[in-house]
Amino acid sequence: MNFIETRGNDGQHPAEVSFSAAILSPMSSFGGIYVPKTLPQLGIPFLEKHLDADYKTLARAVLGAFEIDIDPAVIDKALATYDDFDDSNSPVPVIKVGDRLFVSELYHGPTRAFKDMALQPFGVVLSDLAQKRGEHYLILAATSGDTGPAALETFKNKPNVKVACLYPDGGTSDVQRLQMVTENAPNLKVIGIKGDFDDAQNALKLLLGSTSFRAKLQEKNTLLSAANSVNFGRIIFQVIYHIHSYLELVRQDAVALGDKVYLDVPSGNFGNALGGYYAMKMGLPVEKILIASNSNNVLTQLINNGKYDLRDRSVVATISPAMDILKSSNIERILFDLFGAERTKVLMQQLNNEKHYELTTEELARLQEIFAADYCDDTEGKNYIQAAFQDGYLMDPHTATCFKTHETSETEPQATIVYSTAEWTKFSPTIANALTGEVDAHDLDALKSIAKEANTAIPAPIEALFGKEVTQKTVIEKEDIEQEVLSFL
Numbered sequence: 001m002n003f004i005e006t007r008g009n010d011g012q013h014p015a016e017v018s019f020s021a022a023i024l025s026p027m028s029s030f031g032g033i034y035v036p037k038t039l040p041q042l043g044i045p046f047l048e049k050h051l052d053a054d055y056k057t058l059a060r061a062v063l064g065a066f067e068i069d070i071d072p073a074v075i076d077k078a079l080a081t082y083d084d085f086d087d088s089n090s091p092v093p094v095i096k097v098g099d100r101l102f103v104s105e106l107y108h109g110p111t112r113a114f115k116d117m118a119l120q121p122f123g124v125v126l127s128d129l130a131q132k133r134g135e136h137y138l139i140l141a142a143t144s145g146d147t148g149p150a151a152l153e154t155f156k157n158k159p160n161v162k163v164a165c166l167y168p169d170g171g172t173s174d175v176q177r178l179q180m181v182t183e184n185a186p187n188l189k190v191i192g193i194k195g196d197f198d199d200a201q202n203a204l205k206l207l208l209g210s211t212s213f214r215a216k217l218q219e220k221n222t223l224l225s226a227a228n229s230v231n232f233g234r235i236i237f238q239v240i241y242h243i244h245s246y247l248e249l250v251r252q253d254a255v256a257l258g259d260k261v262y263l264d265v266p267s268g269n270f271g272n273a274l275g276g277y278y279a280m281k282m283g284l285p286v287e288k289i290l291i292a293s294n295s296n297n298v299l300t301q302l303i304n305n306g307k308y309d310l311r312d313r314s315v316v317a318t319i320s321p322a323m324d325i326l327k328s329s330n331i332e333r334i335l336f337d338l339f340g341a342e343r344t345k346v347l348m349q350q351l352n353n354e355k356h357y358e359l360t361t362e363e364l365a366r367l368q369e370i371f372a373a374d375y376c377d378d379t380e381g382k383n384y385i386q387a388a389f390q391d392g393y394l395m396d397p398h399t400a401t402c403f404k405t406h407e408t409s410e411t412e413p414q415a416t417i418v419y420s421t422a423e424w425t426k427f428s429p430t431i432a433n434a435l436t437g438e439v440d441a442h443d444l445d446a447l448k449s450i451a452k453e454a455n456t457a458i459p460a461p462i463e464a465l466f467g468k469e470v471t472q473k474t475v476i477e478k479e480d481i482e483q484e485v486l487s488f489l
């Protein structure tokens with residue numbers, strides 16, 4: 001299957017590209033991104049057939065339906081990365097937490113956040129393509145805390161790929177920062193930026209679009225790629241777990257095959273929710289996708305009022321920092337799918353130039369057929385963490401935002417699947433505060449008090465982080481990023 005561009009074709013890019021081309025070089029005409037030309041139709045027979053399939057078998061079938069130009073042996077190798085999750089047979093457990101409420105836990109991989117779901121297998125695919133083509137790639141990643149560790153972990157010591165990872169200094173949790181700055185491999189560079197995540201992401205987009213930067217890389221025999229969530233090589237792996245979670249509900253007798261469910265997704269750059277949207281379009285029985293945000297509630301406004309408005313707005317720091325995002329990149333793919341390339345180009349250019357756009361009444365109605373949204377502020381989030389804990393479920397602040405959306409959306413009598421995107425260990429000071437009232441605890445102290453409260457152990461790899469040597473010490477102004485990256489190469 002081939003890929004086309006969300007803002008139409010400028011005549012300088014190929015009209016369509018293969019999957020491997022789209023993931024190796026994800027920027028397309030007019031600053032758009034790649035989308036599949038059509039989506040495979042799976043429908044109920046596919047679900048029926050895979051009702052008892054294990055995760056990897058299901059994944060192979062879903063990826064197979066996309067007919068991508070990746071060797072099946074490489075796909076097997078990529079999916080084998082799920083063997084390193086907590087339970088290799090069941091990398092994504094789905095837990096019943098309420099009457100018709102389930103949590104699909106996406107954080108059982110090496111860096112304890114859902115980014116592993118896509119980045120672990122993606123790293124294998126990308127490195128293999130680079131080796132087969134005899135090419136060397138630089139992956140530039142901008143992270144609000146979870147993409148960075150996951151990207152570094154997946155590409156660590158992988159041939160033909162180097163990673164430079166930008167993170168907002170002070171904008172991540174201790175655990176997230178330690179996961180990055182203690183990574184020690186010759187092909188990895190971690191760079192702290194004085195600024196917020198949007199600054200880091202903007203810097204990344206500038207570099208990705210800069211021809212002079214590209215030319216300088218070429219002198220070093222290096223091509224540029226990106227591992228951020230606009231890369232379809234990540235999105236494709238995010239379709240799978242939505243289908244898996246639904247089948248898990250059927251297996252648990254919570255729904256009958258064909259019954260519709262709600263997907264409730266804590267959203268930032270909208271990669272996770274987009275995976276759910278594609279799964280729905282491929283025939284997964286979904287009533288609606290609930291979009292949960294924190295106080296950076298641009299998505300709530302878009303879905304409830306049809307207005308994407310960044311005027312007089314700047315990112316506010318919340319207890320769910322992976323969602324502290326105002327420019328949600330993957331919304332563009334939804335715009336394209338619903339309203340076409342011409343309209344997407346107009347809207348995205350308006351957002352770039354005037355910092356806002358507004359959908360028509362008809363467009364908003366179409367969006368609302370698929371999505372509903374709400375946002376959860378920090379106080380509410382902590383209350384949900386506390387309430388869930390009293391009911392026996394320990395969750396992180398990103399997951400907590402979904403509980404608000406669930407509560408304010410009329411989901412009954414259907415079942416809802418909440419996606420849990422991080423383990424409690426990654427955001428322990430907030431959780432300790434919610435559970436015990438202690439303020440400003442350092443991560444390690446917070447981890448200990450939660451472990452005690454929940455009568456559980458701090459996972460060994462997390463505890464070990466605090467004794468590891470910090471090897472990545474660079475923190476710079478955003479103007480100096482290009483130079484820093486070039487000297488790393």
Ligand SMILES: *Cc1c(COP(=O)(O)O)cnc(C)c1O
Nearest residue numbers: 146267268269270271272322421
């Ligand atoms: C990245 C991330 C999100 C947001 O996911 P998107 O796909 O960008 O919408 C939510 N929670 C956590 C913990 C994350 O790491």
